[in-house]
Amino acid sequence: MSSPRDDWQQLGLPLPGPDLGGPQAFSSVARTAAAVPVAVWEALLTDVETRLRYRARVYQRGPDECWYWLGAISSTGHGKFRASSAARGLSRVVTAHVYGYQLAYGALHARPGEDPVISHRCDEASCQNPRHWRLGTRAENSIEYAERRRRLGGPLADVRGAHGRAVAVRDAILAARRSGSDIEEAIAAALAAGIAEAPGLF
Numbered sequence: 001m002s003s004p005r006d007d008w009q010q011l012g013l014p015l016p017g018p019d020l021g022g023p024q025a026f027s028s029v030a031r032t033a034a035a036v037p038v039a040v041w042e043a044l045l046t047d048v049e050t051r052l053r054y055r056a057r058v059y060q061r062g063p064d065e066c067w068y069w070l071g072a073i074s075s076t077g078h079g080k081f082r083a084s085s086a087a088r089g090l091s092r093v094v095t096a097h098v099y100g101y102q103l104a105y106g107a108l109h110a111r112p113g114e115d116p117v118i119s120h121r122c123d124e125a126s127c128q129n130p131r132h133w134r135l136g137t138r139a140e141n142s143i144e145y146a147e148r149r150r151r152l153g154g155p156l157a158d159v160r161g162a163h164g165r166a167v168a169v170r171d172a173i174l175a176a177r178r179s180g181s182d183i184e185e186a187i188a189a190a191l192a193a194g195i196a197e198a199p200g201l202f
Ligand SMILES: [Zn+2]
Pocket: 065, 066, 067, 120, 122, 123, 124, 127, 128, 129, 132
């Protein structure tokens, strides 16, 4: 068995460090991979129906763009969905990007005392693009979040909060799909709607 650190390196993933971070400083327990035993994750990750259910809720775009979640959104703006394993008789609601991360890179094996957090480099809490995720510790994440939330015009500056922003983008994509209108325009408008203009006015 290789250690988690070895696994991360083999995958070419960034290792935890002070220069890395994400928006989920105030994670609920359910958002961490360690809250669910590895054996349960492995069962959920290999269930074909669950994988399809996950993928059906991801609005996939270009390799560098954010892939927004089209399913349920938590109070913190993260995607949620029900993962199950018929073979194991398991069913539980999981955080979408925690599931997706492990689908892309393999189940996380946290050592005792480790508390890995999967955060978003893009600061879009509902984003499912594996290139926008990184694995780090909760402490690093808190530090980085405090720094990034001061950035003007970024996702963390959205006056609707992470939940309101994720819901607005999801609903805009679904509405554009139904009406046959331009989805990229709908996304751009939904994102811009929560960002205050001209912060230097006062
Ligand atoms: Zn993203």
